[in-house]
Amino acid sequence: MAASSACDAYDTALARLAQLQSNRAITSLFDTPAPAAAAGDRNKPPIDLNALAIPEMLDWLRRAGYTPGSLAASPLRFVHVAGTKGKGSVSALVASILHQYRERGAGRVGLYTSPHVVSVRERIVLDGEPISRDKLARYVGEVWDRLTEAARREAEAKGLLHDGRGGVSEEELCGPGTKPFYFRFLTLAALHAFASEPGLRSAVVECGIGGEYDATNVLPAEAVTAAVVTQLGIDHVGMLGNTVEKIAWHKSGVFKPGVKAFTRRLPDDQGRVMEVLRERAREKGAVLVEVADEEVERWGGVDGARLQGPFQKYNMAVAVHAAREHLLQMGVELEGRFGTDEWSLSDMPPEFVKGLRGASLRGRCEVLRDAEGIEWHVDGAHTDDSLAGVGRWFAGRTGDVQNDSSVRVLLFNQQERDPAPLLKALLSGAQKDSWSTFTHAIFTRNEEQEPAAGEERDLSTQSKAQATMQAVDATTATAVHSAVRPAVEHIRHIAAEARKDGKSCMVLATGSFHLVGAVLKIIDDHVEY
Known part of the structure; x- marks a missing residue:
């Protein structure tokens, strides 16, 4: 692609993304009572906007050319990360560790996080680097075109194509009205990028908001090797609830049957949070692994890390657990005690230490x-x-x-x-x-x-x-x-x-x-x- 045309394609991709409804516009819907199921019908219960999210996202996924089944059948495997605080850091830490094993079975590594700080390219990372301009332009363009074509087929099947007497025009088909809102679209673009990149077998996906109804939660259990819930707190109360227990319910929506889920064990004075997480794990058939502070304190973290702060050692510990599980599920052989059930954080190999030290994320410490x-x-x-x-x-x-x-x-x-x-x-x-x-x-x-x-x-x-x-x-x-x-x-x-x-x-x-x-x-x- 010539330099000028590549630049034009990138600018087109940014212009298209700018047309999409923002996450803030979506979350603002939850700041007021939900609309009635039918206008003027006061006997109908309000519409649960959360409950609509996953069916809608599955439809967008299908229009983009994928299904949970096709993701499960692909060689691509995911670590899925939710939480209130530290989920971006944990995601970056896991991806950095996996990158050290790219030649030993993990393959190339993708990372999807949000929000971006300076450039949207920060959200989709390939092999430790933000996605290039030309690749972002390519994958955004391909998803945009797939969604446009899907809308054209559906309009044609319903007899709604523009024929001079009304209906849907070509401009409307090609525009933002036939596309999901910003975060959903970027999630589709990230999944498409990961599925399209040669040799990319591992991906770390951070939830946007919540977990149970988050756009990323279309990932099937068969394609998820590990789930994570990082530290919890009060945020997005309109969508997730006004207590940490309610928020814990949403975040633990990333738990999958038969998949290990990792979280930091909270003390008993933190309310019913751990009870909620344990109940949700039982409900979903997940295996909950609680990382104890005592274990982390004995280990002490890794010095010289780019992600700084005294709290990062807890993020590092959870990341080590999740990355180790992913590698084992990918068939990677881990040597010494670290590869046995008797392992501890102090047993981690040099590749893990290097990954923890090298991880970075814009705008985080x-x-x-x-x-x-x-x-x-x-x-x-x-x-x-x-x-x-x-x-x-x-x-x-x-x-x-x-x-x-x-x-x-x-x-x-x-x-x-x-x-x-x-x-x-x-x-x-x-x-x-x-x-x-x-x-x-x-x-x-x-x-x-x-x-x-x-x-x-x-x-x-x-x-x-x-x-x-x-x-x-x-x-x-x-x-x-x-x-x-x-x-x-x-x-x-x-x-x-x-x-x-x-x-x-x-x-x-x-x-x-x-x-x-x-x-x-x-x-x-x-x-x-």
């Missing part, structure tokens, strides 16, 4: 240093627990705050939720003795550019976060910005002033993947990895 010497720490954490963990991670990297010769800047936003409790959770995690972790705190909206002349942006959320910061720690200098670019320029000014005094500058950008994406887009051309 990512550290970059730009040309001006500013050290950027970016993480898209957006729940209480995950922000507390990110706070502990950043505090651990600042060294001895009392004797530190650095300025420490927080860049924060959470546009969709109350920022006060989230910010307090972050600050609680980052607290070191009686010293303030942050010398400066900047609160911004997620838009990259400043508003156009005459445009006004609501900064009430940012002002509330600023007031929360001032109430918690009045010694921290605070500011509010209407866009990320001026906020980054403000940080660069702070860093320049610090350099005059011989001080370095460390930044933590967190609270939203949208914020992190904008930050990375701005600084990416000026960083050293």
